[in-house]
Each structure stands twice: as C-alpha cells, then as structure tokens.
Amino acid sequence: MQQTSPAAAPAKEKTGSAKVIFAAIIANLGIAVAKFVVAGITGSAAMLAEGIHSAVDTGNELLLLLGEHHSEKKPDARHPFGYGKVVYFWALIVALSVFTLGGGFSIYHGIHAILHPEPLGDPLWNYVVLGVAALFEGYSWNVSRLELNKVKKPGTNLWQAFRASKDAAVFTVFIEDSAALLGIIVAVGGIGLGQLTGNPYFDPGASIVIGLILVGAAFMLARETGALLVGETIGVDQTARLRAIFDADPQIDAVGKLLSMQMGPDEVLLTASVQFKRGMTIDTVESAIARLEQQVNAAYPSIKHIYFESGALRSGWRADSGTLPTPPAP
Numbered sequence: 001m002q003q004t005s006p007a008a009a010p011a012k013e014k015t016g017s018a019k020v021i022f023a024a025i026i027a028n029l030g031i032a033v034a035k036f037v038v039a040g041i042t043g044s045a046a047m048l049a050e051g052i053h054s055a056v057d058t059g060n061e062l063l064l065l066l067g068e069h070h071s072e073k074k075p076d077a078r079h080p081f082g083y084g085k086v087v088y089f090w091a092l093i094v095a096l097s098v099f100t101l102g103g104g105f106s107i108y109h110g111i112h113a114i115l116h117p118e119p120l121g122d123p124l125w126n127y128v129v130l131g132v133a134a135l136f137e138g139y140s141w142n143v144s145r146l147e148l149n150k151v152k153k154p155g156t157n158l159w160q161a162f163r164a165s166k167d168a169a170v171f172t173v174f175i176e177d178s179a180a181l182l183g184i185i186v187a188v189g190g191i192g193l194g195q196l197t198g199n200p201y202f203d204p205g206a207s208i209v210i211g212l213i214l215v216g217a218a219f220m221l222a223r224e225t226g227a228l229l230v231g232e233t234i235g236v237d238q239t240a241r242l243r244a245i246f247d248a249d250p251q252i253d254a255v256g257k258l259l260s261m262q263m264g265p266d267e268v269l270l271t272a273s274v275q276f277k278r279g280m281t282i283d284t285v286e287s288a289i290a291r292l293e294q295q296v297n298a299a300y301p302s303i304k305h306i307y308f309e310s311g312a313l314r315s316g317w318r319a320d321s322g323t324l325p326t327p328p329a330p
Contacts, residue, residue, distance in 0.1 A: 017169040017265065021065050023143040024173045027136035028058040028180075035133065038125045045113035046187040047126050049106035049207040050133070053183055053214060056102040057176050060094040064169045067091065071264055081305065084264015088229040091168035095221035098176065103214035110207030117200035123191050134184050141177035144170055164235065167265040168225050179217040183210040234260040234268050238300065245295050246274060251288040253277050260303075268300065271307040 035051030038044070067090030075082040145158065147170045152161035158174075165171045190206020193199070233239065239258055246255045256273030263269050272292075276285055293306055 017068055017147075017167055018065075020140075020144045020147055020170050020173050021061050021068065024140045024177065025058060025061045025065070027140040028054045028061065031129075031133040031136055032058055034129045038129045042123060042126055043118055044123065044126050044187075044191055045110055045204040046190045046206040046210065047129070049109055049210045050130070050183055050187050052105055052109075053102050053180060053210065054133070056097055057180065059101075060097055060176065061173065063090045063094055063097070064172060068169055081263050081269065082267065084267045085229060087168050087265060088225050091172050091225040092222060092229060094172055094176075095218050095225060098179075098214050098221065099218035103211045103218060106211030106214060107208050108211075110204040110209075110211060113204030113207065114201055117204070119200065123195050126191050127188065130184050130188055134181065137177050137180045137184065141174065141181060144174035144177060148174055163224070166228065166232075166262050168228060169265070171224065172221055175217050175221055179213050182213050186210050186213070228262055231261045234262065234270075234300070234303075241299060242270070242272075242296060245299060246272060246292065249288060249292060251277055251280065251284065263304070266302045268303045269305045269307070270296070270303050271309060273309045 032051055032054035035047055035054055039047040039051050064087075067087040070086040071083050073079075073083045073086075147167070148158060148161040148165055151165050151167075152158070153164070156164075162171050162174060186206050186209045190203045190209070194202040234242075239260060242258055242260075243255055246252055246258070252274050254275040256275070257271075258273075259271045261269045276288065280288075289308055292308075296303055296306060
C-alpha cells in the first residue's frame with residue numbers, strides 16, 4: 001500500500017527566469033539588427049556570422065518564453081503532475097536551433113567565404129557594433145549569472161552552478177550569452193588580423209570558429225536539458241540530506257530507496273521507501289507522515305509531491321485493533 005501527499009507549499013514565482021529571458025531578448029534583438037546592417041556595409045563574414053548568432057538567440061529566447069508560459073498551466077486529467085517539463089522540451093529545441101541555425105550556418109558561411117574570398121571594406125563600424133554588442137551581451141550574461149549564483153554552493157564555480165541548476169531558461173541564456181561573448185572576441189580577432197595582414201582568410205576563419213563555439217554550446221545545452229527532460233534526480237547531496245531527515249524520525253526503523261525526479265524548475269516528485277516501527281496505530285503512522293512531509297518541505301520547498309511506500313503498511317492492517325500487525329515471536 002502507498003500513502004501519498006502533495007506538499008502544501010505554493011509554487012515559486014518564476015520572476016527570475018522571466019527577467020533573464022526579457023533581458024536577453026532586448027539585448028539580442030537590437031544587436032542582431034546592427035550586426036546585419038554593418039555586415040552588409042563591410043562584407044565581413046565574421047560579422048554576418050555574429051548577426052546570425054544574435055538573430056537565432058532572439059528566436060531562442062522567445063521559445064523559452066513560450067515554454068515558461070505553458071509550464072505554468074495547472075495539472076489536468078492528462079497531465080496530473082502539471083506541465084513543468086515543457087520548459088525542458090523547448091530548451092532542447094533551443095539547443096537544436098543553436099546547433100543548426102547558429103553553428104551550422106556560421107560554419108557554412110565561413111567555408112563559402114574562404115572558397116570565394118572578397119576584400120573587406122572599412123572595418124571601423126565592425127568594431128563599433130561589436131563593442132556595443134559586448135556591452136549588451138555582458139549585461140544579459142550578468143543577469144543570468146546572478147540567477148545562477150542563487151543556486152551556487154560555497155566553494156563552487158559558475159560551471160558547477162550551471163550543471164546543478166534545474167532552471168533551463170536561466171542556464172540556457174547563460175550558455176548562449178557566454179558563447180556570444182566568446183564569439184565577439186573571435187570576430188574582433190579575425191577582423192583585426194585580416195586588417196593588419198591583408199589576409200582575406202582570417203575573417204571567414206573567425207566565422208568558422210564562431211560556428212564551432214555555437215556547436216559546443218549546443219551540445220552542452222542538449223546534454224543538460226535532455227537529462228532533465230527524461231527525469232533527473234534532485235541531486236546526490238540533496239538526497240543525502242533527505243535521508244538524514246527520515247533517519248532521524250523516531251517512528252522509522254529503516255529507510256530504503258529515496259527516488260526523486262525533477263518535474264520542472266521548481267517542482268520535484270519524491271518517493272520514499274521506509275519501514276515504520278511495528279505495532280503503531282494508524283493515527284500514529286499518519287501523524288509521522290505529516291511530520292515528515294513538513295520537515296521535507298521546510299528543507300526543500302520545491303518537493304511538491306511525496307509518496308510513501310512502507311513495507312509495514314504493505315503487510316496489511318489489523319482491522320480489529322486499528323494497528324499495524326506485530327510480527328510473531330520466534
């Protein structure tokens with residue numbers, strides 16, 4: 001027999017995710033227009049690749065916003081645990097978009113420019129736009145960094161915070177903006193070396209490098225969002241803390257498996273296989289379950305659903321006394 005109970009804490013407002021997404025949309029939209037205009041004036045392949053990158057990022061943020069909106073739908077008969085994983089689905093689509101539209105097209109355009117090199121025009125506006133783009137991308141990157149810092153443990157770095165984050169919208173924008181800043185550095189280097197040496201291959205070479213950076217970012221995003229989509233655990237450290245809570249309860253003899261699944265950025269399902277002490281009344285068991293639910297929810301408000309599976313409960317109830325059966329003496 002199983003006893004289940006949804007945790008009573010209200011869902012966390014997703015203002016942090018929305019703020020990160022809107023900051024990225026505003027930054028990327030303006031930057032994309034400026035890059036395309038300058039790429040058309042100067043003929044820079046690296047600048048065109050950067051314009052494509054910013055345009056793709058703008059579309060990607062709109063997809064993330066769509067996912068955030070749909071994830072807030074209330075549970076229904078077909079989706080009793082809600083729609084939290086919709087965010088992970090759209091984040092995976094974003095990863096595919098970064099790989100194909102961003103990385104693939106940038107590499108293709110760079111190879112085409114190497115095979116058919118053209119002389120560069122005055123690169124001044126390239127530098128101006130890339131400098132402004134760096135400021136906007138830096139602002140957007142910092143907004144996502146601050147959100148990641150909220151889940152960063154003491155002594156860990158941003159990479160580890162990215163791996164630990166369950167908010168796909170936040171870590172997707174962070175990786176996209178990190179790739180964008182690296183792309184700007186590469187674009188400046190390619191244009192600058194082409195200007196200094198007169199070699200027409202540095203600029204399209206930078207376009208290829210930018211494409212490879214985007215491909216790498218896409219793989220990182222696909223790995224993280226894919227793991228969350230198929231059902232990632234709450235984490236090893238968190239599970240150990242949960243086990244300590246159950247072990248400390250005086251009404252529990254033994255704790256078996258604690259299985260958790262991330263159902264959304266702020267929603268976790270937990271199943272607990274426990275052995276209650278023998279001879280307890282039904283009321284005592286229910287009181288112990290309520291106490292454990294409160295303690296778990298206090299430690300992890302994101303755990304919205306708790307399922308108890310007890311070997312003692314599965315043994316059957318003794319109807320005449322209202323107690324769990326006591327095993328016979330040896």
